[in-house]
Amino acid sequence: KAKLANVFTLPFKNRRFLGTILIAASYTFVSNLPNATLNVYVDKIGVSYTLCNGINATYFLFFIFFSAMWKKFISKHYWFRAFGLVLFLQAATYFAYSFVTADTIWLYVVVRFAQHIMGVVVNTIMASLPYVNLPDEDRTNYLAFHTILANLSAFLSMMLGTAFTGLMGDYTLNIFGLGFSSTQILLFSCATGQVLVGLFALSSNKKLTPPERLSSP
Numbered sequence: 001k002a003k004l005a006n007v008f009t010l011p012f013k014n015r016r017f018l019g020t021i022l023i024a025a026s027y028t029f030v031s032n033l034p035n036a037t038l039n040v041y042v043d044k045i046g047v048s049y050t051l052c053n054g055i056n057a058t059y060f061l062f063f064i065f066f067s068a069m070w071k072k073f074i075s076k077h078y079w080f081r082a083f084g085l086v087l088f089l090q091a092a093t094y095f096a097y098s099f100v101t102a103d104t105i106w107l108y109v110v111v112r113f114a115q116h117i118m119g120v121v122v123n124t125i126m127a128s129l130p131y132v133n134l135p136d137e138d139r140t141n142y143l144a145f146h147t148i149l150a151n152l153s154a155f156l157s158m159m160l161g162t163a164f165t166g167l168m169g170d171y172t173l174n175i176f177g178l179g180f181s182s183t184q185i186l187l188f189s190c191a192t193g194q195v196l197v198g199l200f201a202l203s204s205n206k207k208l209t210p211p212e213r214l215s216s217p
Contacts, residue, residue: 006138011145016133019208021146023083023201024129025153030193032157034186037165041183045102055112062116070121079132080205083125087198090118094191098184133210161186 011018042052074082093114100108130146165182172179180188 006141007144007148010138010141014133014135014142016208016210017135017142019204020129020133021149023080023197023204023208024126024146025149026197026200027083027087027126027194028150028153029157030190030197032154033161033190033193034183036158036162037183037186041181042100042108045100045105047105047108051105051109055109055116058113059116059119062113063120066117066120067124070124073121074125078205078209079125079129080201080208082121083129084198084200084202084205086118086121086125087194087201090115090122091191091194091198093118094187094194098180098187098191099178100184133208 011021043049073086076082077085093111096107096114097111100111130143134142164186168182168185170181172181173185174180
């Protein structure tokens with residue numbers, strides 16, 4: 001019989017699965033830090049809904065044109081190494097995003113298109129990670145654990161981002177003569193977090209990659 005307790009106990013007995021899910025949850029947490037207030041900030045600096053939605057609507061084109069390239073990339077580096085390398089690149093887009101202001105709307109366009117390119121491979125890897133080290137037995141329990149942890153990570157991250165924004169209010173932090181609002185700081189934090197998660201994925205590559213994959217030529 002299925003037991004609720006197994007959802008929270010079985011994953012801790014499988015180190016490769018648990019490590020894989022922790023990488024996924026860590027990425028979910030850092031990537032959601034600015035999401036609670038990002039749309040408000042973008043609207044505040046003057047990015048029109050037409051431009052924002054128009055860019056979002058083009059994602060399927062990037063998926064069509066770049067999916068084959070990223071598929072080869074994943075095949076060459078496998079999931080964890082590929083994820084780590086890609087997160088370094090994606091972190092650069094969030095770092096640039098933190099400098100988007102009313103005077104640099106052009107940078108918003110560049111950043112969002114760059115994130116579409118990165119999004120194709122990141123979304124593919126994130127959707128596949130739960131299955132990389134998924135055992136043959138009790139899969140429902142393992143996947144339920146992943147779902148719970150993923151949603152909890154997103155919830156806590158957005159709560160933290162919202163609390164930080166509320167605490168900071170309209171105050172801007174001056175760095176080298178540039179003013180950074182709460183959302184910009186969260187974007188910078190997101191970039192830093194993605195670098196750390198990338199390092200986590202790279203350092204865990206040998207430990208988490210299935211033995212049969214390591215032994216293959």
